[in-house]
Amino acid sequence: MSPVLLYLSFLLFALGVSVVLTKRNAIVVLLGIELILSAAILNAIHFNQQFPDRMDGQLFALFIIVIAVCEAVVGMSIIIRVYRYYQTAVPDQINELNER
Template identity: 50%
Template sequence: MEQIPLEHILLLSALLFSIGVFAVISKRHAVVVLMGIELIFNAANLNLVAFSRHDPALLQGQLFSLFVIVVAAAEAAVALAIVLRVYQYFKTAHVNEVVSADNK
Protein backbone atom coordinates (compact mmCIF):
# COMPACT_ATOMS: atom_id res chain seq x y z
CA MET A 1 0.00 0.00 0.00
CA GLU A 2 1.35 3.38 -1.01
CA GLN A 3 1.64 6.00 1.72
CA ILE A 4 0.58 9.60 1.31
CA PRO A 5 3.66 11.85 1.40
CA LEU A 6 4.18 13.83 4.59
CA GLU A 7 4.23 17.10 2.67
CA HIS A 8 0.67 16.55 1.39
CA ILE A 9 -0.62 15.87 4.88
CA LEU A 10 1.13 18.98 6.23
CA LEU A 11 -0.32 21.06 3.39
CA LEU A 12 -3.82 19.81 4.22
CA SER A 13 -3.20 20.59 7.88
CA ALA A 14 -2.04 24.11 7.04
CA LEU A 15 -5.18 24.61 4.94
CA LEU A 16 -7.41 23.44 7.80
CA PHE A 17 -5.57 25.70 10.24
CA SER A 18 -5.91 28.68 7.90
CA ILE A 19 -9.63 28.12 7.44
CA GLY A 20 -10.04 27.84 11.21
CA VAL A 21 -8.12 31.05 11.88
CA PHE A 22 -10.14 32.84 9.20
CA ALA A 23 -13.39 31.65 10.81
CA VAL A 24 -12.28 32.78 14.27
CA ILE A 25 -11.13 36.20 13.08
CA SER A 26 -13.81 37.10 10.53
CA LYS A 27 -17.08 35.60 11.74
CA ARG A 28 -19.35 37.18 14.30
CA HIS A 29 -21.55 34.25 15.29
CA ALA A 30 -20.28 32.42 18.37
CA VAL A 31 -21.03 28.94 17.03
CA VAL A 32 -19.02 29.61 13.86
CA VAL A 33 -16.13 30.85 16.00
CA LEU A 34 -16.29 27.59 17.97
CA MET A 35 -16.27 25.62 14.71
CA GLY A 36 -13.14 27.54 13.68
CA ILE A 37 -11.45 26.61 16.95
CA GLU A 38 -12.34 22.96 16.33
CA LEU A 39 -10.77 23.18 12.85
CA ILE A 40 -7.59 24.50 14.46
CA PHE A 41 -7.59 21.57 16.91
CA ASN A 42 -8.13 19.13 14.03
CA ALA A 43 -5.21 20.63 12.10
CA ALA A 44 -2.98 20.12 15.13
CA ASN A 45 -4.21 16.54 15.48
CA LEU A 46 -3.49 15.86 11.83
CA ASN A 47 0.08 17.11 12.33
CA LEU A 48 0.55 14.94 15.41
CA VAL A 49 -0.69 11.79 13.68
CA ALA A 50 1.28 12.54 10.50
CA PHE A 51 4.56 12.93 12.35
CA SER A 52 3.80 9.89 14.48
CA ARG A 53 3.19 7.89 11.30
CA HIS A 54 6.42 9.25 9.84
CA ASP A 55 8.33 7.53 12.69
CA PRO A 56 6.40 4.31 13.45
CA ALA A 57 8.54 3.48 16.48
CA LEU A 58 7.10 6.44 18.40
CA LEU A 59 3.43 6.58 19.36
CA GLN A 60 3.55 9.77 21.41
CA GLY A 61 1.91 11.80 18.63
CA GLN A 62 -1.08 9.48 18.45
CA LEU A 63 -1.48 9.39 22.21
CA PHE A 64 -1.24 13.16 22.47
CA SER A 65 -3.75 13.43 19.64
CA LEU A 66 -6.24 11.36 21.65
CA PHE A 67 -5.69 13.72 24.59
CA VAL A 68 -6.37 16.73 22.34
CA ILE A 69 -9.59 15.10 21.10
CA VAL A 70 -10.79 14.63 24.68
CA VAL A 71 -9.94 18.25 25.55
CA ALA A 72 -11.67 19.47 22.37
CA ALA A 73 -14.84 17.53 23.24
CA ALA A 74 -14.87 18.99 26.75
CA GLU A 75 -14.20 22.48 25.34
CA ALA A 76 -17.06 22.14 22.87
CA ALA A 77 -19.50 21.05 25.57
CA VAL A 78 -18.55 23.88 27.93
CA ALA A 79 -18.42 26.48 25.16
CA LEU A 80 -21.84 25.53 23.81
CA ALA A 81 -23.28 25.74 27.32
CA ILE A 82 -21.80 29.23 27.66
CA VAL A 83 -23.17 30.25 24.25
CA LEU A 84 -26.64 29.06 25.27
CA ARG A 85 -26.47 31.04 28.52
CA VAL A 86 -25.24 34.15 26.69
CA TYR A 87 -28.06 33.75 24.18
CA GLN A 88 -30.63 33.52 26.97
CA TYR A 89 -29.29 36.67 28.60
CA PHE A 90 -28.52 38.89 25.57
CA LYS A 91 -30.97 37.32 23.05
CA THR A 92 -28.16 37.11 20.47
CA ALA A 93 -25.23 34.85 19.68
CA HIS A 94 -23.29 37.45 17.71
CA VAL A 95 -20.00 38.17 19.44
CA ASN A 96 -19.88 41.86 18.45
CA GLU A 97 -23.36 42.57 19.80
CA VAL A 98 -22.62 40.81 23.10
CA VAL A 99 -19.42 42.81 23.57
CA SER A 100 -21.11 46.12 22.71
CA ALA A 101 -24.09 45.33 24.99
CA ASP A 102 -21.70 44.57 27.83
CA ASN A 103 -20.05 48.01 27.53
CA LYS A 104 -23.35 49.89 27.98
Protein backbone atom coordinates in the same frame (compact mmCIF):
# COMPACT_ATOMS: atom_id res chain seq x y z
CA MET B 1 3.33 11.22 0.39
CA SER B 2 4.34 13.50 3.21
CA PRO B 3 4.10 17.09 1.84
CA VAL B 4 0.41 16.74 1.00
CA LEU B 5 -0.52 16.09 4.61
CA LEU B 6 1.63 18.98 5.84
CA TYR B 7 0.01 21.32 3.33
CA LEU B 8 -3.42 20.05 4.33
CA SER B 9 -2.77 20.79 7.99
CA PHE B 10 -1.46 24.28 7.05
CA LEU B 11 -4.61 24.87 5.04
CA LEU B 12 -6.89 23.68 7.84
CA PHE B 13 -5.11 25.92 10.34
CA ALA B 14 -5.26 28.98 8.06
CA LEU B 15 -8.94 28.40 7.28
CA GLY B 16 -9.70 27.98 10.98
CA VAL B 17 -7.93 31.23 11.84
CA SER B 18 -9.81 32.96 9.05
CA VAL B 19 -13.17 31.64 10.29
CA VAL B 20 -12.39 32.71 13.86
CA LEU B 21 -11.37 36.19 12.74
CA THR B 22 -14.08 37.00 10.23
CA LYS B 23 -17.30 35.38 11.43
CA ARG B 24 -19.60 37.18 13.81
CA ASN B 25 -21.66 34.31 15.21
CA ALA B 26 -20.18 32.63 18.27
CA ILE B 27 -21.16 29.13 17.09
CA VAL B 28 -19.27 29.56 13.83
CA VAL B 29 -16.24 30.74 15.82
CA LEU B 30 -16.47 27.41 17.69
CA LEU B 31 -16.44 25.62 14.31
CA GLY B 32 -13.26 27.51 13.41
CA ILE B 33 -11.60 26.43 16.66
CA GLU B 34 -12.48 22.82 15.83
CA LEU B 35 -10.76 23.26 12.45
CA ILE B 36 -7.60 24.56 14.16
CA LEU B 37 -7.58 21.60 16.56
CA SER B 38 -8.07 19.21 13.63
CA ALA B 39 -4.94 20.64 12.04
CA ALA B 40 -3.05 19.96 15.27
CA ILE B 41 -4.34 16.36 15.41
CA LEU B 42 -3.38 15.76 11.78
CA ASN B 43 0.13 17.05 12.47
CA ALA B 44 0.51 14.87 15.56
CA ILE B 45 -0.44 11.72 13.66
CA HIS B 46 1.67 12.68 10.66
CA PHE B 47 4.82 13.29 12.70
CA ASN B 48 4.18 10.02 14.51
CA GLN B 49 4.72 8.25 11.21
CA GLN B 50 8.40 9.16 11.42
CA PHE B 51 8.78 6.86 14.40
CA PRO B 52 6.85 3.69 13.64
CA ASP B 53 7.89 1.94 16.85
CA ARG B 54 6.39 4.58 19.12
CA MET B 55 2.82 5.84 19.54
CA ASP B 56 3.30 9.17 21.29
CA GLY B 57 1.82 11.22 18.45
CA GLN B 58 -1.31 9.13 18.17
CA LEU B 59 -1.95 9.27 21.91
CA PHE B 60 -1.35 13.02 21.88
CA ALA B 61 -3.98 13.18 19.14
CA LEU B 62 -6.35 11.21 21.38
CA PHE B 63 -5.86 13.65 24.24
CA ILE B 64 -6.25 16.63 21.90
CA ILE B 65 -9.62 15.20 20.82
CA VAL B 66 -10.74 14.94 24.46
CA ILE B 67 -9.63 18.51 25.14
CA ALA B 68 -11.55 19.62 22.03
CA VAL B 69 -14.68 17.94 23.40
CA CYS B 70 -14.32 19.76 26.72
CA GLU B 71 -13.78 23.07 24.93
CA ALA B 72 -16.81 22.62 22.68
CA VAL B 73 -19.10 21.60 25.54
CA VAL B 74 -18.08 24.45 27.84
CA GLY B 75 -18.19 26.97 24.98
CA MET B 76 -21.63 25.84 23.88
CA SER B 77 -22.99 26.00 27.44
CA ILE B 78 -21.63 29.54 27.78
CA ILE B 79 -23.23 30.48 24.44
CA ILE B 80 -26.59 29.07 25.55
CA ARG B 81 -26.38 30.92 28.88
CA VAL B 82 -25.51 34.18 27.12
CA TYR B 83 -28.30 33.62 24.60
CA ARG B 84 -30.82 33.12 27.37
CA TYR B 85 -29.74 36.36 29.05
CA TYR B 86 -29.19 38.65 26.06
CA GLN B 87 -31.35 36.88 23.42
CA THR B 88 -28.46 36.84 20.95
CA ALA B 89 -25.55 34.63 19.97
CA VAL B 90 -23.61 37.43 18.28
CA PRO B 91 -20.89 38.71 20.61
CA ASP B 92 -20.89 42.17 19.03
CA GLN B 93 -24.45 42.79 20.17
CA ILE B 94 -23.54 42.25 23.83
CA ASN B 95 -22.44 45.80 24.59
CA GLU B 96 -23.74 46.38 28.06
CA LEU B 97 -20.46 47.85 29.25
CA ASN B 98 -20.16 49.99 26.14
CA GLU B 99 -20.11 53.69 26.94
CA ARG B 100 -23.16 55.01 25.16
